[in-house]
Amino acid sequence: MALINVHDKSFDIYLSEEKIQRRIKEIANDINKDYKGKRPLFIAILNGAFMFASDLFKSLDIEAELCFIKLASYKGMKSTGNVITSIGLEVDLYDKEVIIVEDIVDTGKTLHNFLPKLIHQQPKSLKIATLLYKSDAIAFPLHLDYVGFDIPDKFVVGYGLDYDGLGRNLKEIYQVV
Ligand code: 5GP
Numbered sequence: 001m002a003l004i005n006v007h008d009k010s011f012d013i014y015l016s017e018e019k020i021q022r023r024i025k026e027i028a029n030d031i032n033k034d035y036k037g038k039r040p041l042f043i044a045i046l047n048g049a050f051m052f053a054s055d056l057f058k059s060l061d062i063e064a065e066l067c068f069i070k071l072a073s074y075k076g077m078k079s080t081g082n083v084i085t086s087i088g089l090e091v092d093l094y095d096k097e098v099i100i101v102e103d104i105v106d107t108g109k110t111l112h113n114f115l116p117k118l119i120h121q122q123p124k125s126l127k128i129a130t131l132l133y134k135s136d137a138i139a140f141p142l143h144l145d146y147v148g149f150d151i152p153d154k155f156v157v158g159y160g161l162d163y164d165g166l167g168r169n170l171k172e173i174y175q176v177v
Helices: 015-033 050-058 109-120
Strands: 003-006 009-015 041-046 064-077 082-087 098-107 126-133 146-150 173-176
Touching: 015 050, 015 126, 015 146, 041 050, 050 064, 050 098, 064 109, 082 109, 098 109, 109 126
Parallel strands: 041 064, 041 098, 098 126, 126 146
Antiparallel strands: 003 009, 009 173, 064 082
8 A cells, every 4th residue: 555645535556657657658659550641639638638648749759739728617608518618729620630638537528528619620530548537437428549547436646637736746646545
């Protein structure tokens, strides 16, 4: 056991730095093969995906672009569901090979609601790379193209993911005890 405390909760180590880095290199190799001769645009979702995006990007040997966006949800005046809007997406996605970079897909709601906005811009292709995936929690249909780790439905922190603002700087991923 390697317990740490973040705020009022205890967390145990779940994925070591070595495991995370090894898996990211594997994903990068897959992307290098799949996008050989192409020039994908990576859209990383802040805040959580900043470390994954950075390490993944460093392991690419193809030509690639990267931008970061923030997602915000608001309630439409008439709609009952949450509408997701993005902040910072200044690139035109028309005809681009787009890869979304996420830290974690939990219920899938965020991306499920956001993807239509991207598809509307008619990218040539649109794929999703997520470091973590809680397959037991998925409630909204979503096709994930690159998945780092399928993890249990338990709260995690570290490697970009926070608990109430803290824990993002940890090099490993920890699971709540
Ligand atoms: P979804 O819309 O897929 O349910 O949730 C996605 C977002 O919820 C993630 O981008 C992340 O911000 C947050 N989230 C879901 N599970 C966890 C978790 O275990 N730890 C942390 N830190 N954030 C999580």
